Amino acid sequence: MEDNLSTFFSYVNDNNQYLINTLREAVAIPSVSADITKRSEVFRMADWVKDRFIKLGADVKLVDPGTQELQGQTVQLPPVVLSRYGNDSNKKNILIYCHYDVQPALLSDGWETDPFDLVENEDGRLVGRGASDDKGHVVGWLLTLEAFIKHGIDLPVNLIFCFEGMEESGSVGLEKVVAAEANGWLKGMDYTIISDSSWANATNPSIEFGLRGMNYFSINVKGPKADLHSGGFGGMVQEPMVVVTKLLADLVGIDGKINIPGIYDQVMELTEEEEKTYHGLSLTKESLLNFLKGDYLMDKDIVQLLMQKGRYPSLSVHGIEGAFYDPGAKTVIPASVKGKFSIRTVPNMKPETVKKITIDHIQKEFAKLNSRCRLEVQELNNGMWWYAPPNLPINVAAAKAMKRVYGTEPEYVRGGGSVPITIVFQEQLKTDILLLPMGTREDRAHSTNEKLDKYNFINGIKNYFAFLYEISIF
Amino acid sequence: MEDNLSTFFSYVNDNNQYLINTLREAVAIPSVSADITKRSEVFRMADWVKDRFIKLGADVKLVDPGTQELQGQTVQLPPVVLSRYGNDSNKKNILIYCHYDVQPALLSDGWETDPFDLVENEDGRLVGRGASDDKGHVVGWLLTLEAFIKHGIDLPVNLIFCFEGMEESGSVGLEKVVAAEANGWLKGMDYTIISDSSWANATNPSIEFGLRGMNYFSINVKGPKADLHSGGFGGMVQEPMVVVTKLLADLVGIDGKINIPGIYDQVMELTEEEEKTYHGLSLTKESLLNFLKGDYLMDKDIVQLLMQKGRYPSLSVHGIEGAFYDPGAKTVIPASVKGKFSIRTVPNMKPETVKKITIDHIQKEFAKLNSRCRLEVQELNNGMWWYAPPNLPINVAAAKAMKRVYGTEPEYVRGGGSVPITIVFQEQLKTDILLLPMGTREDRAHSTNEKLDKYNFINGIKNYFAFLYEISIF
Numbered sequence: 001m002e003d004n005l006s007t008f009f010s011y012v013n014d015n016n017q018y019l020i021n022t023l024r025e026a027v028a029i030p031s032v033s034a035d036i037t038k039r040s041e042v043f044r045m046a047d048w049v050k051d052r053f054i055k056l057g058a059d060v061k062l063v064d065p066g067t068q069e070l071q072g073q074t075v076q077l078p079p080v081v082l083s084r085y086g087n088d089s090n091k092k093n094i095l096i097y098c099h100y101d102v103q104p105a106l107l108s109d110g111w112e113t114d115p116f117d118l119v120e121n122e123d124g125r126l127v128g129r130g131a132s133d134d135k136g137h138v139v140g141w142l143l144t145l146e147a148f149i150k151h152g153i154d155l156p157v158n159l160i161f162c163f164e165g166m167e168e169s170g171s172v173g174l175e176k177v178v179a180a181e182a183n184g185w186l187k188g189m190d191y192t193i194i195s196d197s198s199w200a201n202a203t204n205p206s207i208e209f210g211l212r213g214m215n216y217f218s219i220n221v222k223g224p225k226a227d228l229h230s231g232g233f234g235g236m237v238q239e240p241m242v243v244v245t246k247l248l249a250d251l252v253g254i255d256g257k258i259n260i261p262g263i264y265d266q267v268m269e270l271t272e273e274e275e276k277t278y279h280g281l282s283l284t285k286e287s288l289l290n291f292l293k294g295d296y297l298m299d300k301d302i303v304q305l306l307m308q309k310g311r312y313p314s315l316s317v318h319g320i321e322g323a324f325y326d327p328g329a330k331t332v333i334p335a336s337v338k339g340k341f342s343i344r345t346v347p348n349m350k351p352e353t354v355k356k357i358t359i360d361h362i363q364k365e366f367a368k369l370n371s372r373c374r375l376e377v378q379e380l381n382n383g384m385w386w387y388a389p390p391n392l393p394i395n396v397a398a399a400k401a402m403k404r405v406y407g408t409e410p411e412y413v414r415g416g417g418s419v420p421i422t423i424v425f426q427e428q429l430k431t432d433i434l435l436l437p438m439g440t441r442e443d444r445a446h447s448t449n450e451k452l453d454k455y456n457f458i459n460g461i462k463n464y465f466a467f468l469y470e471i472s473i474f
Numbered sequence: 475m476e477d478n479l480s481t482f483f484s485y486v487n488d489n490n491q492y493l494i495n496t497l498r499e500a501v502a503i504p505s506v507s508a509d510i511t512k513r514s515e516v517f518r519m520a521d522w523v524k525d526r527f528i529k530l531g532a533d534v535k536l537v538d539p540g541t542q543e544l545q546g547q548t549v550q551l552p553p554v555v556l557s558r559y560g561n562d563s564n565k566k567n568i569l570i571y572c573h574y575d576v577q578p579a580l581l582s583d584g585w586e587t588d589p590f591d592l593v594e595n596e597d598g599r600l601v602g603r604g605a606s607d608d609k610g611h612v613v614g615w616l617l618t619l620e621a622f623i624k625h626g627i628d629l630p631v632n633l634i635f636c637f638e639g640m641e642e643s644g645s646v647g648l649e650k651v652v653a654a655e656a657n658g659w660l661k662g663m664d665y666t667i668i669s670d671s672s673w674a675n676a677t678n679p680s681i682e683f684g685l686r687g688m689n690y691f692s693i694n695v696k697g698p699k700a701d702l703h704s705g706g707f708g709g710m711v712q713e714p715m716v717v718v719t720k721l722l723a724d725l726v727g728i729d730g731k732i733n734i735p736g737i738y739d740q741v742m743e744l745t746e747e748e749e750k751t752y753h754g755l756s757l758t759k760e761s762l763l764n765f766l767k768g769d770y771l772m773d774k775d776i777v778q779l780l781m782q783k784g785r786y787p788s789l790s791v792h793g794i795e796g797a798f799y800d801p802g803a804k805t806v807i808p809a810s811v812k813g814k815f816s817i818r819t820v821p822n823m824k825p826e827t828v829k830k831i832t833i834d835h836i837q838k839e840f841a842k843l844n845s846r847c848r849l850e851v852q853e854l855n856n857g858m859w860w861y862a863p864p865n866l867p868i869n870v871a872a873a874k875a876m877k878r879v880y881g882t883e884p885e886y887v888r889g890g891g892s893v894p895i896t897i898v899f900q901e902q903l904k905t906d907i908l909l910l911p912m913g914t915r916e917d918r919a920h921s922t923n924e925k926l927d928k929y930n931f932i933n934g935i936k937n938y939f940a941f942l943y944e945i946s947i948f
Contacts, residue, residue, distance in 0.1 A: 212705065216803045225767035231686065231891025234818050235730055235788030236762070236779045237770045242726055242791055249723035252716055254845045256709055288710070293699035296711045296846050305710045314709030316807050317716055321800065324793030324814060329690045329854045331816060333790050340798060342805060344708050371728045372770050380803045417705025 001469045004153050005404070008465045011147055012458055019143055019461065020126060020454070024118040026100075026135045027128040033078065033101035033169040036071045042078040042165045045100045049081050049163055052142045056149055058085040058161075061185060065166075065173025078165030080177045082185045085145055086158035092190040092472060094157045095429070097421065098137045099167030099196060102130035103446045110448040124454045131452035132443035136460065137195040138163060140438060144464045156472035160189065164421075167196070171421055178428045191394050191471065192425045192433045199440045199456075200413045204282045205402040205463075207395055208435045210310060210414035211422060212344040213385035215354045218321075219247050219339040219362060220376040228333040237333065241323055243371050244339040250365055251341060252315040256298045256308060258343070260361045263313060263354070268347040268387075270311065277390060277412040278303045278310075310414030313349065317341045340380075344416060351382040384423045386433070387414075393474045394434040401466035405459050436467065475943045478627055479878070482939045485621055486932055493617055493935065494600060494928070498592040500574075500609045501602040507552065507575035507643040510545045516552040516639045519574045523555050523637055526616050530623055532559040532635075535659060539640075539647025552639030554651045556659045559619055560632035566664040566946060568631045569903070571895065572611045573641030573670060576604035577920045584922040598928045605926035606917035610934065611669040612637060614912060618938045630946035634663065638895075641670070645895055652902045665868050665945065666899045666907045673914045673930075674887040678756045679876040679937075681869055682909045684784060684888035685896060687819040687859035689828045692795075692812045693721050693836060694850040702807040711807065715797055717845050718813040724839055725815060726789040730772045730782060732817070734835045737787060737828070742821040742861075744785065751864060751886040752777045752784075784888030787823065791815045814854075818890060825856040858897045860907070861888075867948045868908040875940035879933050910941065 012019065031045035032038040046062065053060045062079035069075075078101065105115035113119045118128035130136075141161065148155050166172045178186060200206040221240040228237060252258050285302045289295055299305050308314065322337040324330045345354055359377045366375045388395060390412045402410045422433055438460035439445075439452045486493065505519035506512040520536065527534045536553035543549075552575065579589035587593045592602035604610075615635065622629050640646045652660060674680040695714040702711065726732050759776045763769055773779055782788065796811040798804045819828055833851045840849045862869060864886045876884045896907055912934035913919075913926045 214705075214805070216805070218803075223766075223768075223770045229891065230788070230790035230792070230816060231688075231818065231889070233783070234790045234890060235782035235786060236772055236890075237766065238728060238730075238772060239790060241793070242723075242728060245719045245723040245791060246728075249716075249719040254712060254716060254720075254843050256712075292697075292711065294697075294846075296697045298710055298712060308709035309707070312709060314704070316704040316708045316713060316805070317719060317797075318704070318804055318806055319715070319798030319808065320794055321798075323791075323799070325795055325797070325799040327795060329692075329814065329816070330792055331688070331690070331790070332792055334793065340803065342704060342803070344705065369728050372768075415705070416708060416710075417703065 001473070005465060005469060007151060007153070008147055009462050011151070012462055016454070016458060019458065020118070020120060022143060023126065023131065023135060023139045023457065026139050027118040027130055028116055030116045030129070031101045031165065032104045033166050034104055036073060036075060039075055039078070042101050046079050046081055046165055049100055049138065049142070053081070053083040053161070056085065056145055058083045058145070063177045063181070065177050068172050077173045080165070080174060081161070081163040082181065083161040084158070084185065086155050088158055091155070092157045093160060093188050094468065094471065095160045095162060095186065095189040095192045095431070096141055097162050097192065097194050097196065097425065098141060099134045099164045100138050101165045101168050102133070102135065103168050105129035105448070112449055120454065125451040126454055126457060127449055127451045129450055131450055132198065132439035133445035133450065134167070134196045136438050136452045136457050140457070140461045140464055141195065144461055156469050160185065162186065167421065171424070174421065175424045175428070178424055182428045186429060189429050189431050192429060192431045194419065194422055194425070194433060194435045195438070197419070197435045197437045198443055198445070199437050200411065200415070201282050202440045202442045204408065204411050205406050206411040206413050206437065207390070207398055208415045209390050209395060209412055210347070210387040211385060211419055212310070212346055212416055213349070213351060213383050214342050214344050214418050215351055215358065215382040216342040216380045217340070217358060218378040218380050219244055220378060221339070222336045222374040224335045227335045230331040230333050233333055238372050239333050240337045240373050241334055243366070243369060243373050244320060244337050246369060247362055247365055248317050248339045248341060251317070256314060258313060258315045260358050262357045263343070266349045266353065267312060270307070274311070278306045281306065281411050281413065309416040311346055313346055314344045315341060345385050347385055347387045349385070351384060355379050355382065383418050383420055386419070386422045386426060388433060392432050394432045394471065397470035397474050398434055398436060398467055400470045401463050404466045405463045475630070475947070479939060479943060481625060481627070482621055483936050485625070486936055490928070490932060493932065494592070494594060496617060497600065497605065497609060497613045497931065500613050501592040501604055502590055504590045504603070505575045505639065506578045507640050508578055510547060510549060513549055513552070516575050520553050520555055520639055523574055523612065523616070527555070527557040527635070530559070530619055532557045532619070537651045537655070539651050542646050551647045554639070554648060555635070555637040556655065557635040558632070558659065560629050562632060565629070566631045567634060567662050568942065568945065569634045569636060569660060569663040569666045569905070570615055571636050571666065571668050571670065571899065572615060573608045573638045574612050575639045575642050576607070576609065577642050579603035579922070586923055594928065599925040600928055600931060601923055601925045603924055605924055606672065606913035607919035607924065608641065608670045610912050610926045610931050614931070614935045614938060615669065618935055630943050634659065636660065641895065645898070648895065649898045649902070652898055656902045660903060663903050663905050666903060666905045668893065668896055668899070668907060668909045669912070671893070671909045671911045672917055672919070673911050674885065674889070675756050676914045676916045678882065678885050679880045680885040680887050680911065681864070681872055682889045683864050683869060683886050684821070684861040685859060685893055686784070686890055687823070687825060687857050688816050688892050689819060689825055689832065689856040690814070690816040690854045691832060692814050692852040692854050693718055694812045694852060696810045696848040698809045701809045704805040704807050707807055712846050713807050714811045714847050715808050717840070717843060717847050718794060718811050720843060721836055721839055722791050722813045722815060725791070730788060732787060732789045734832050736831045737817070740823045740827065741786060744781070748785070752780045755780065755885050755887065780887070783890040785820055787820055788818045789815060819859050821859055821861045823859070825858060829853050829856065857892050857894050860893070860896045860900060862907060866906050868906045868945065871944040871948050872908055872910060872941055874944045875937050878940045879937045
């Protein structure tokens with residue numbers, strides 16, 4: 001193991017330019033899944049991935065997830081590329097998830113260089129669309145497998161790949177494919193690696209051991225059949241906006257405390273072990289204040305703040321549909337409005353319980369108002385939280401690999417957001433899951449001038465090698 | 475007087491087609507003041523009016539109000555057409571206000587016929603843009619003056635006209651012109667007639683003896699420098715939307731009661747005489763329910779409803795700028811939002827007092843919230859209410875005229891909306907003011923298929939004659 005890692009690390013160090021050039025090849029294919037005019041490029045990218053796997057001698061299967069409606073047309077979904085290298089029943093089966101599609105990017109959006117021509121800057125930035133999200137990962141894994149084969153070194157695990165082409169457009173079709181292959185190509189997986197994330201800060205490797213779920217609601221309040229003029233009707237009619245602002249205002253305190261009875265009942269108790277993980281993290285209150293350009297934080301203590309974001313539920317009010325929203329003054333009484341809010345959920349809150357107690361609460365509060373408007377509380381969507389305790393083998397193995405490569409222990413963090421694909425794999429394959437990061441949160445994923453630092457690309461590949469060995473011996 | 479009226483009424487009865495054809499001529503000029511491509515048509519309409527006055531031997535002066543910025547260009551404002559017929563110091567000086575511009579109208583908006591080609595329907599509707607608002611009035615007054623001259627009958631009053639071409643676009647420039655002419659062409663007016671309104675219902679003539687004013691506010695709540703993702707920041711930052719919904723929710727009850735201390739202190743006391751005017755009006759609760767398509771009314775009693783609309787202040791919440799407003803779900807924490815609401819004001823509320831107590835109240839409530847967001851309460855605009863007691867000579871004269879023409883007493887109503895030009899004339903000329911209606915509230919002014927009933931056009935002209943005699947002998 002040590003010898004092999006030494007060989008690989010030297011190879012990676014000596015072949016930076018080759019690795020970067022391969023990434024450049026991948027970035028050059030504008031595989032934008034959201035743009036109907038680029039759909040053929042997404043398919044071209046799938047072929048590029050498939051051809052690489054075939055050249056390496058891996059088994060490959062392209063699964064067609066069917067069609068979708070896009071910009072008024074029915075179009076074919078890009079394939080989920082499944083691949084397997086190694087079938088040794090004495091080795092662990094490691095599933096690697098990446099996506100080969102990217103967010104849209106136009107020079108006119110404010111890119112300093114052609115977004116689909118990877119530029120290596122003197123400061124070490126590799127700038128191009130998808131460099132960090134997620135082609136660095138896609139290419140990293142292909143190059144990792146290639147290195148094993150080039151050096152004639154036996155893999156310590158069986159590698160199974162699942163690369164999709166629709167992640168930036170809601171992973172349409174993925175769940176169906178994973179479910180269908182759960183007893184096929186994806187049968188018997190020991191671990192699932194989601195290779196589509198970044199360090200939680202710019203300077204330290206990190207392991208996310210949790211993500212929040214979400215229930216998204218719409219409070220629909222209906223009144224008169226059409227908008228009214230406040231001159232002609234103000235004072236005569238009950239106004240849906242008055243009802244909806246009262247209902248929204250009642251949901252959460254200024255301090256972030258949610259007023260829905262029972263909402264905190266299912267929250268996992270804080271253990272001393274978990275509490276420790278929030279101390280000494282590199283994310284400081286100062287960096288947050290600098291980012292926000294002012295002190296709009298809930299609490300003064302960074303530990304409390306991180307827990308409020310990562311391990312406790314939160315409620316955000318997003319806006320109102322159907323009301324006046326333009327600049328200036330308009331004397332309208334909106335006839336029908338929808339107040340939008342969502343609750344980020346954490347272990348062990350059940351989505352169906354959250355839905356029930358939230359709708360019940362709002363209906364009760366509405367009844368107290370004695371309004372003649374009509375109420376409907378709708379759940380627009382919900383997604384499950386995800387949690388993987390720091391002491392899971394998969395997390396410990398990743399931490400050991402990171403220590404080897406970066407010379408430092410990773411930080412353990414719980415993310416506040418949601419990664420729906422994580423839940424897809426959790427529910428379909430029932431394996432432990434690792435979110436294995438490559439770049440950093442400052443890579444401007446989804447934005448202009450997206451980059452991946454050369455340091456993170458090169459060391460990210462070393463980390464793949466190290467992780468495969470560490471998990472193989474666990 | 476009786477002989478003259480009899481002559482005029484016969485003339486009107488015998489010349490329906492001529493009167494309607496003249497209205498058709500006026501409607502055919504698409505004098506849309508909001509549309510830069512139609513600005514020359516507004517000028518053409520001013521010339522059409524001017525030429526008519528000149529042909530009748532009236533003095534005419536076109537006043538240039540200057541320029542405006544419209545759709546990115548500096549354009550000339552259409553003239554205010556001033557005209558005078560008669561200068562007898564023994565007669566009263568009656569000022570007539572109308573506007574010769576119209577709202578936009580396109581066949582594609584849903585018109586059944588060309589909006590600028592007046593169509594006379596079998597059911598008695600004269601359909602065309604501006605028929606009711608306000609070319610029926612413009613043409614009606616020109617035809618009234620013409621009839622005096624045709625019949626060689628001396629006018630019982632001196633008539634002064636002020637016809638503007640920007641009413642549908644905020645009356646830009648009018649106030650300046652009226653102020654400048656207050657000691658010129660508009661000096662010594664005894665009464666001002668705003669000839670730009672409709673009956674308060676479809677079946678009965680009415681006299682509006684009051685209008686509400688308005689103070690329009692924006693509650694600006696600022697937080698972080700940019701919108702945030704609720705996954706990454708929900709629970710960590712204080713949300714401006716939470717603050718603004720709490721502040722808006724607190725302003726008014728479901729029952730319409732305004733929670734701003736002192737807001738009712740200046741409301742004029744209800745006299746027995748005024749209370750009577752709200753009884754027995756033709757507007758019924760049933761017609762309101764039918765219009766609203768459901769019972770969203772504040773109170774069960776039509777008298778209370780009419781008073782809440784006409785003689786008491788009301789507060790409407792219009793919407794929120796800066797928040798999410800599209801259909802669907804977006805997980806944004808808006809960084810900076812503006813909650814819009816307005817208060818309709820009534821005698822004897824002072825706009826500056828309303829402004830002060832409202833801003834004070836919101837600032838106090840905000841202080842209680844203990845939020846770290848920043849608050850600014852802005853008054854976007856305000857306008858004064860208007861009130862003219864039913865027993866004013868000008869109202870009594872109008873009622874007598876209506877009784878003659880329509881065979882019934884008019885209903886006295888207080889309007890809930892605002893007519894800013896009324897306040898312009900009140901403040902600049904200090905005369906009593908009459909809103910003299912021609913069409914009905916069902917004429918679809920500003921909407922598709924605007925119409926003026928032939929009945930209302932023909933009798934509206936008779937009513938002009940009758941009113942001039944009635945006010946002359948008062």
